[in-house]
Amino acid sequence: MWCEMKMFLMILQIFSAVFLVITVLMHSAKAEGMGGIGGTARLFGTPKGLEQGLDKITTGLAVSFILISLILGIMK
Numbered sequence: 001m002w003c004e005m006k007m008f009l010m011i012l013q014i015f016s017a018v019f020l021v022i023t024v025l026m027h028s029a030k031a032e033g034m035g036g037i038g039g040t041a042r043l044f045g046t047p048k049g050l051e052q053g054l055d056k057i058t059t060g061l062a063v064s065f066i067l068i069s070l071i072l073g074i075m076k
Contacts, residue, residue, distance in 0.1 A: 013068045020061040
């Protein structure tokens with residue numbers, strides 16, 4: 001029984017990690033980086049619509065990944 005639950009949690013952890021990486025990569029850049037030196041950087045950028053949804057999804061995936069990792073660490 002524990003073996004099946006542990007395997008299920010490990011698979012769930014892998015999927016949450018992959019989707020977490022994907023959602024982080026889907027975010028738009030918040031700053032211009034080195035482009036800010038020339039004065040072309042946006043000073044006030046606010047996330048709207050899709051960006052706010054991605055923020056919520058990313059937060060949920062990060063929390064689930066951490067919780068699954070803690071549970072797997074306790075199960076060992």
